[in-house]
Amino acid sequence: MLAAIGVDDLDDLFPGLPDGDRHRHLDLPPPAGELEIERELADLARRNVSAGGRACFLGAGAYRHYIPATVDAVLRRSELATSYTPYQPELSQGMLQATFEYQSMICALTGMEVTTASHYDGATALAEAVRLALDVGDGRRTVIAPATVHPQYREVLRTYLQGTDAVLIGDDVSPAGGGDLAELLDRGDLLDGDVAACVIQSPNFLGQLEPVGALARRIHEAGGMVIVIADPIALGLFRPPGDDGADVVVADGQPLGIPLSFGGPHLGILATRMRYVRRTPGRLVGETVDHLGRRGYVLTLATREQHIRRQRATSNICTNAALMALAAAVYLATVGRSGLRTIAELCYHKAHHAAAEIGRLPGFAVNPHAPDRTFFKEFVVRLPVPVANANRFLLDELDVLGGHDLGHLLQGGGHDMLVAVTEMTGREEIDRLVAGLRALAQGTTAPEDSP
Amino acid sequence: MTEPTLYDLSVAGRTAVDLPALDVPPADLPPDLLRADNGLPELSQLDVMRHYLALSHHNFGVESGFYPLGSCTMKYNPVVLEVVARLDGFANTHPLQDPETIQGNLELMYRLQAWLGEIGGFDAVSLQPAAGAHGELTGLLMMRAYHRARGDTDRRQILIPDSAHGTNPASTSMAGFTVLQVPSDQRGNIDLEAVRAACDPSIAGIMLTNPNTLGLFEEHIEEVTGLVHACGGLVYGDGANMNALTGVLRPADVGVDVMHYNLHKTFATPHGGGGPGSGPIAATGALADFLPGPVVTVDSTSDSDAPRRYRLADPPRSIGRVCTFHGNFGMLVRAYAYIRLHGAEGLRQNARHAVLNANYLRVKLRRTYPVPYDRMTMHEFVCQGLIHGSPVRALDIAKRLIDHGFHPPTNYFPLIVPEALMIEPTETESRETLDAFVDAMEQIAVEAVEDPELLLSAPHTTPVGRLDEVRAARHLVLRQLPAEPGA
Numbered sequence: 001m002l003a004a005i006g007v008d009d010l011d012d013l014f015p016g017l018p019d020g021d022r023h024r025h026l027d028l029p030p031p032a033g034e035l036e037i038e039r040e041l042a043d044l045a046r047r048n049v050s051a052g053g054r055a056c057f058l059g060a061g062a063y064r065h066y067i068p069a070t071v072d073a074v075l076r077r078s079e080l081a082t083s084y085t086p087y088q089p090e091l092s093q094g095m096l097q098a099t100f101e102y103q104s105m106i107c108a109l110t111g112m113e114v115t116t117a118s119h120y121d122g123a124t125a126l127a128e129a130v131r132l133a134l135d136v137g138d139g140r141r142t143v144i145a146p147a148t149v150h151p152q153y154r155e156v157l158r159t160y161l162q163g164t165d166a167v168l169i170g171d172d173v174s175p176a177g178g179g180d181l182a183e184l185l186d187r188g189d190l191l192d193g194d195v196a197a198c199v200i201q202s203p204n205f206l207g208q209l210e211p212v213g214a215l216a217r218r219i220h221e222a223g224g225m226v227i228v229i230a231d232p233i234a235l236g237l238f239r240p241p242g243d244d245g246a247d248v249v250v251a252d253g254q255p256l257g258i259p260l261s262f263g264g265p266h267l268g269i270l271a272t273r274m275r276y277v278r279r280t281p282g283r284l285v286g287e288t289v290d291h292l293g294r295r296g297y298v299l300t301l302a303t304r305e306q307h308i309r310r311q312r313a314t315s316n317i318c319t320n321a322a323l324m325a326l327a328a329a330v331y332l333a334t335v336g337r338s339g340l341r342t343i344a345e346l347c348y349h350k351a352h353h354a355a356a357e358i359g360r361l362p363g364f365a366v367n368p369h370a371p372d373r374t375f376f377k378e379f380v381v382r383l384p385v386p387v388a389n390a391n392r393f394l395l396d397e398l399d400v401l402g403g404h405d406l407g408h409l410l411q412g413g414g415h416d417m418l419v420a421v422t423e424m425t426g427r428e429e430i431d432r433l434v435a436g437l438r439a440l441a442q443g444t445t446a447p448e449d450s451p
Numbered sequence: 452m453t454e455p456t457l458y459d460l461s462v463a464g465r466t467a468v469d470l471p472a473l474d475v476p477p478a479d480l481p482p483d484l485l486r487a488d489n490g491l492p493e494l495s496q497l498d499v500m501r502h503y504l505a506l507s508h509h510n511f512g513v514e515s516g517f518y519p520l521g522s523c524t525m526k527y528n529p530v531v532l533e534v535v536a537r538l539d540g541f542a543n544t545h546p547l548q549d550p551e552t553i554q555g556n557l558e559l560m561y562r563l564q565a566w567l568g569e570i571g572g573f574d575a576v577s578l579q580p581a582a583g584a585h586g587e588l589t590g591l592l593m594m595r596a597y598h599r600a601r602g603d604t605d606r607r608q609i610l611i612p613d614s615a616h617g618t619n620p621a622s623t624s625m626a627g628f629t630v631l632q633v634p635s636d637q638r639g640n641i642d643l644e645a646v647r648a649a650c651d652p653s654i655a656g657i658m659l660t661n662p663n664t665l666g667l668f669e670e671h672i673e674e675v676t677g678l679v680h681a682c683g684g685l686v687y688g689d690g691a692n693m694n695a696l697t698g699v700l701r702p703a704d705v706g707v708d709v710m711h712y713n714l715h716k717t718f719a720t721p722h723g724g725g726g727p728g729s730g731p732i733a734a735t736g737a738l739a740d741f742l743p744g745p746v747v748t749v750d751s752t753s754d755s756d757a758p759r760r761y762r763l764a765d766p767p768r769s770i771g772r773v774c775t776f777h778g779n780f781g782m783l784v785r786a787y788a789y790i791r792l793h794g795a796e797g798l799r800q801n802a803r804h805a806v807l808n809a810n811y812l813r814v815k816l817r818r819t820y821p822v823p824y825d826r827m828t829m830h831e832f833v834c835q836g837l838i839h840g841s842p843v844r845a846l847d848i849a850k851r852l853i854d855h856g857f858h859p860p861t862n863y864f865p866l867i868v869p870e871a872l873m874i875e876p877t878e879t880e881s882r883e884t885l886d887a888f889v890d891a892m893e894q895i896a897v898e899a900v901e902d903p904e905l906l907l908s909a910p911h912t913t914p915v916g917r918l919d920e921v922r923a924a925r926h927l928v929l930r931q932l933p934a935e936p937g938a
Contacts, residue, residue, distance in 0.1 A: 062545055
């Protein structure tokens with residue numbers, strides 16, 4: 001091959017490179033075979049406490065849900081997994097049709113009309129939705145995202161808005177101070193003519209359903225767009241945001257058949273109304289026909305995208321989370337109409353059982369900030385001890401991964417735990433958590449006992 | 452033969468999963484918040500598996516055949532990467548677990564940060580960005596924050612060569628900058644004199660892909676980065692084409708200040724039909740303080756026998772988070788395994804063989820197809836789909852390649868070459884495969900003259916022929932509606 005090119009040595013293939021660095025040796029570990037690498041990575045993996053097969057009450061944006069065997073069986077098909085973005089539709093009908101079906105099912109679940117092919121994760125989907133609202137708002141600059149929105153989504157949103165003149169409002173409002181969204185909107189003149197968008201997470205970060213319809217009406221009266229962050233499992237059972245006036249629905253699709261995987265890759269879901277389709281970020285798959293009239297699928301409205309429109313594109317997104325959208329589609333096809341509803345019901349009933357049991361423990365309070373609101377699969381527990389101590393005890397003594405430490409979000413002084421319960425949580429696991437919390441509370445009242 | 456959709460296949464009452472019975476007392480559901488129907492299809496498990504098997508047969512991946520898609524680095528993804536990413540301790544750890552319970556994940560990320568820093572010559576790395584374009588946006592926001600932290604608020608423009616990927620100008624706009632496009636010169640380099648003329652205090656920086664999208668090494672790279680630095684600007688390196696340079700040249704050594712890697716290109720994580728990818732961002736010197744957080748750090752300890760404790764921390768002047776949690780961790784595991792499989796010398800050999808394969812195809816194919824910038828190329832090259840005496844275009848050649856069993860090259864990009872066919876073979880292809888591709892391209896050139904209709908109506912071997920993209924855009928059908936329940 002070198003002779004065909006007309007050179008003597010591989011080094012001759014790099015004539016234009018600066019000399020200085022050419023033979024520098026990188027400081028990396030020596031190569032290893034597959035056997036050694038599997039062993040090294042298994043050793044690293046074992047140094048983690050896995051939530052797989054263990055009682056786990058962590059949620060807060062990433063959830064342990066059942067993953068049917070169909071999902072990974074399909075994801076392992078290398079024709080799909082090792083393909084590139086389907087720019088050659090004749091060779092990519094598999095991915096294109098699967099994506100079209102994903103778009104169709106997400107539209108049905110959210111009650112919306114257009115779903116993009118995917119975004120990186122829930123937080124970046126939210127940031128893209130807000131950018132869409134700023135574009136549609138044409139000069140409106142205010143974005144309301146209250147503290148009931150996932151704090152890390154708000155952080156990502158703040159990062160994404162650095163290159164714009166948008167003003168993000170809601171940081172200073174704690175849900176503990178009565179600052180839920182309805183009261184936030186009551187405060188002064190927030191809903192003035194400068195509002196581009198208001199973000200409603202429902203169930204919110206603390207697990208409670210928001211009155212989306214009533215909030216949406218007020219935001220629309222002020223001319224702002226309504227962006228709803230949804231839980232895709234809850235959509236199997238509860239009213240879709242599309243029926244309550246949402247202009248954009250975003251979600252993290254991880255609960256739909258995607259492993260926790262330490263937070264990624266997950267799936268950014270973005271669904272909106274047909275009237276915004278030409279300003280929507282991200283890829284879209286459309287149905288069409290070939291020269292013989294056979295049904296087929298293509299990437300469409302590419303004139304919004306960066307490879308055509310360049311600096312005037314609706315977004316820079318190129319690589320997305322296509323395989324994770326495929327996972328979600330296989331998941332939704334597998335559980336189907338009745339299955340998703342059943343899974344949502346299991347989450348709801350088990351979470352309410354756990355909350356009731358914990359609420360009966362002396363010294364504990366469930367949802368102390370808003371005890372009368374409906375919740376789905378997550379709720380807040382105010383503990384008599386710091387959450388960090390409780391979680392250490394639960395893991396060391398009972399092999400239970402406790403809930404998320406809310407820190408000072410609710411002004412509970414580090415005593416507030418966000419507990420997630422799903423269809424994966426067995427009754428015995430709930431009993432163990434309750435027993436652990438009871439023991440912990442008794443321990444704190446015994447003078448000689450130090451946890 | 453087309454495959455029915457899930458909704459076409461749906462039959463009321465079917466399901467593919469058995470769910471456990473409720474083992475706690477039921478709670479009251481709020482009736483006014485419930486929906487009547489969620490609109491999902493209803494299929495048996497065999498229906499589901501047959502459907503997706505049929506769809507997989509209608510798709511082409513790297514294991515299906517040669518995939519010389521320029522700028523995409525469609526190399527073989529070693530299957531062991533899929534095994535290690537699915538290990539229970541990785542796949543089932545929650546992103547918000549106490550750091551003490553995820554030391555294995557943090558150690559893996561810490562090492563990968565260090566290795567990526569070493570490969571590019573950078574001081575620090577954040578693994579947060581989820582894709583190349585995401586890395587670009589991140590790097591540009593870091594550049595913006597860097598200038599502003601110095602009170603340097605009037606730098607609004609980013610220089611971008613006319614050969615750049617579209618993500619570069621799109622990311623520039625999202626970061627609040629404007630684009631100043633720079634032409635290419637006769638040899639396919641960025642025009643050095645144009646850069647010199649543009650460099651002034653309004654320049655925040657430049658975005659450079661090196662090798663560029665013509666597959667050519669930027670011959671004046673050090674002069675260009677020197678000019679930008681001299682006017683107070685910063686140099687962003689688009690790492691999309693890093694497969695040509697890994698182990699050969701460190702971008703930071705030629706003046707790149709901040710760069711993303713595409714783990715889904717250079718480090719062999721599968722492309723997934725368009726994602727997920729991973730776009731770690733690396734920076735030198737003062738810019739490193741602005742990396743998105745958290746990153747993994749290690750606690751210093753005086754006791755050398757004590758186990759190292761890893762933790763998550765924000766860089767001191769971080770622009771903030773760019774994704775919900777810690778980046779696409781599953782991709783990080785795969786890239787870690789890939790780097791371990793090859794080591795320093797293996798990565799260097801991969802780059803050299805990628806360049807060898809591209810030059811081999813260049814000299815073989817230039818006998819048939821014009822190569823506009825015909826000099827020693829790096830990991831890819833651009834030829835033109837023009838055949839004397841035939842009406843066919845690059846698109847027709849691309850489509851005809853499908854009938855010959857190959858995935859087409861990237862076509863009509865870069866924009867500065869008419870009828871471009873951009874070919875990137877990667878290092879994982881054998882000489883036999885390359886020769887077979889050359890034979891197919893030569894045969895297609897003959898067909899183009901003798902029977903152009905064969906190309907104009909290609910492909911002939913796929914489930915559908917050329918699809919009506921104009922109709923798709925004019926009569927938008929972006930979803931299929933479910934049948935009414937009970938219908």
